[in-house]
Amino acid sequence: MTASFTLTLDTTPPANPAFDLNYGAVVTGDAVVIASLTSVSEDVQEMLIWGDVDPSADSTVQSLEADSTWTLYSADKAIRLDGSPGPKTVFARLRDDVCNETAILRADITLDLDTAVVSIVTPPDRTRISKVAPCDNSLFRWQANKDFVRYDVRVVPNPGSPQSAGFPIGMTNGSAQTSGVGSFPANVPITTVVNGSDLEAASPGDAAKTVKVFVQDQDGVWSA
Numbered sequence: 001m002t003a004s005f006t007l008t009l010d011t012t013p014p015a016n017p018a019f020d021l022n023y024g025a026v027v028t029g030d031a032v033v034i035a036s037l038t039s040v041s042e043d044v045q046e047m048l049i050w051g052d053v054d055p056s057a058d059s060t061v062q063s064l065e066a067d068s069t070w071t072l073y074s075a076d077k078a079i080r081l082d083g084s085p086g087p088k089t090v091f092a093r094l095r096d097d098v099c100n101e102t103a104i105l106r107a108d109i110t111l112d113l114d115t116a117v118v119s120i121v122t123p124p125d126r127t128r129i130s131k132v133a134p135c136d137n138s139l140f141r142w143q144a145n146k147d148f149v150r151y152d153v154r155v156v157p158n159p160g161s162p163q164s165a166g167f168p169i170g171m172t173n174g175s176a177q178t179s180g181v182g183s184f185p186a187n188v189p190i191t192t193v194v195n196g197s198d199l200e201a202a203s204p205g206d207a208a209k210t211v212k213v214f215v216q217d218q219d220g221v222w223s224a
Contacts, residue, residue: 021035021160025161025224028110028112036075045072048093065091085113089106089108115223120213129194140194141189143187143190144184148223149184150180153192172201175194175198176193177190184215
């Protein structure tokens with residue numbers, strides 16, 4: 001038996017917190033965005049999010065900090081912005097397992113309802129490919145919510161990257177419909193095939209790569 005014990009005092013909030021929307025994108029055509037919260041600390045337990053959001057979409061994410069609810073921490077959380085177009089600001093805090101809170105974090109994004117939104121309607125049939133047949137191709141289907149005149153499939157730094165980032169995937173080695181120019185109707189799926197050799201040409205080296213589809217509408221604006 002013992003009459004003593006160790007009690008640790010911890011008054012330090014989660015270290016180096018970071019917060020962004022759609023992985024750092026500056027514009028979105030979809031009111032539903034991904035709120036990403038990170039910290040180098042391993043004891044992060046909860047998060048609190050509020051700001052220019054649709055309060056009916058999630059009872060834990062409200063317009064005011066006082067009305068929002070602490071929820072279990074997740075690195076990525078889908079939230080819905082309020083429906084009006086224009087600049088949006090969202091705030092967040094992280095909290096550790098002994099209730100130490102970070103300072104307020106802020107992320108900004110512009111909701112442009114005229115921007116085309118691209119959706120992957122059939123996920124890739126392979127998420128790992130090589131350069132050896134028959135394991136060298138990945139097929140997926142996608143569509144846009146408005147008519148467009150050009151499309152471009154690229155390897156980009158992250159899911160929030162704009163069309164100007166990264167490198168286009170060519171069609172030299174067997175890829176299909178990774179780019180095109182013409183008159184393409186809304187909500188009609190396009191089947192794209194990415195070949196391993198073309199993927200390597202766009203982004204050398206073995207690694208997980210972010211592939212993103214962009215479309216250009218009739219006003220010359222690229223999707224986010």
